[in-house]
Amino acid sequence: EEKLGLEDDFHHEELLQSLPKCKGWVKPHFYFFQNFWSSQNIVKATISFQKNFQAKDTDIFLTSLPKTGTTWLKALIFAIAKRNRFNPSQNDHPLLNYNSHTLVPFFEFDIYGDNPNDFDFSTLLEPRIFGTHIPFPSLSHSIHNSNCKIIYISRNPFDAFISLWHFSNNILSSRSLPTLTLEEAFERYCEGMHPYGPFWSHQLGYWKASKDTPNKALFLKYEELKANTKFELKKMAQFLDCPFSEEEESGGVIDSIIELCSFKKMKELEINKNGKALENVENKHYFRKGETGDWVNYFSPDHCEEEEEKLRLEDLLQSLPK
Numbered sequence: 001e002e003k004l005g006l007e008d009d010f011h012h013e014e015l016l017q018s019l020p021k022c023k024g025w026v027k028p029h030f031y032f033f034q035n036f037w038s039s040q041n042i043v044k045a046t047i048s049f050q051k052n053f054q055a056k057d058t059d060i061f062l063t064s065l066p067k068t069g070t071t072w073l074k075a076l077i078f079a080i081a082k083r084n085r086f087n088p089s090q091n092d093h094p095l096l097n098y099n100s101h102t103l104v105p106f107f108e109f110d111i112y113g114d115n116p117n118d119f120d121f122s123t124l125l126e127p128r129i130f131g132t133h134i135p136f137p138s139l140s141h142s143i144h145n146s147n148c149k150i151i152y153i154s155r156n157p158f159d160a161f162i163s164l165w166h167f168s169n170n171i172l173s174s175r176s177l178p179t180l181t182l183e184e185a186f187e188r189y190c191e192g193m194h195p196y197g198p199f200w201s202h203q204l205g206y207w208k209a210s211k212d213t214p215n216k217a218l219f220l221k222y223e224e225l226k227a228n229t230k231f232e233l234k235k236m237a238q239f240l241d242c243p244f245s246e247e248e249e250s251g252g253v254i255d256s257i258i259e260l261c262s263f264k265k266m267k268e269l270e271i272n273k274n275g276k277a278l279e280n281v282e283n284k285h286y287f288r289k290g291e292t293g294d295w296v297n298y299f300s301p302d303h304c305e306e307e308e309e310k311l312r313l314e315d316l317l318q319s320l321p322k
């Protein structure tokens with residue numbers, strides 16, 4: 001077994017050397033593997049995920065680019081899908097004591113990350129809920145071939161960028177590493193060289209899936225979720241084949257879920273003020289402002305139009321390594 005492990009490492013090293021490489025954000029380098037940029041750990045985890053993961057028809061996959069509302073989506077879907085087991089208005093709900101990243105594990109970190117054999121699938125109750133930032137075409141075959149549900153959350157690229165810039169710099173400073181200037185970070189973001197980037201090809205993969213197979217893939221937007229939370233929650237429950245009944249709605253179940261998962265409520269929880277869930281990152285970094293349109297505070301009005309030009313889809317797609 002040990003021998004196999006070494007052989008895998010050798011192949012991994014060989015693979016990495018054959019891939020286009022660029023400077024990373026928090027990790028020192030990113031590699032362009034299966035048409036997206038990520039660290040060597042993610043490349044390795046993606047391969048292991050594709051080889052090993054067995055989907056069930058009852059599974060729910062929550063998918064996104066980093067900083068587009070993943071933490072919120074995980075909380076909302078956990079609360080909706082498990083509401084018969086955990087009453088969202090009760091004061092012992094798991095979301096009050098655990099960060100949603102603990103309740104909904106990520107394939108590339110928690111499951112197929114550093115110690116891929118440690119994860120115990122048998123402890124997961126159905127419906128199992130998983131998270132991933134891996135793009136649609138790179139999901140495991142068993143996901144593509146099953147009748148599972150995939151929910152994607154998208155966000156205005158400028159807001160996602162500002163959120164990513166803050167988040168990365170928070171982690172870099174906590175590790176006493178040099179931070180990134182806004183200009184440098186934005187330049188790289190526009191070239192598609194950011195975690196799981198380019199932005200548009202990530203969106204397009206899931207967008208197309210939601211058009212081709214609307215019963216299997218649902219495409220949500222952070223902005224719409226903020227503006228119209230109740231409507232969007234009903235849409236999600238319907239999509240998951242567990243629509244809210246009239247009694248539930250009049251009994252305030254939807255409102256309890258919205259309240260339980262609200263930015264204000266989650267940010268103030270002890271576990272999110274002082275705890276850690278993922279990769280030794282402090283949970284507090286997942287709760288910054290929780291607003292839409294914050295990016296205008298970082299770009300001068302003169303520059304806005306010019307910057308908007310830079311995030312044009314065609315330009316980004318053309319910047320992909322050949």
Ligand code: A3P
Nearest residue numbers: 067068069070071072163262263287288289290
């Ligand atoms: P900002 O940095 O703009 O505040 P992710 O969860 O994908 O890492 O995304 C993080 C972004 O979602 C951050 O955006 C964060 O503040 C926001 N967020 C986290 N929890 C939220 C919630 N319950 N409601 C709304 N936004 C939330």
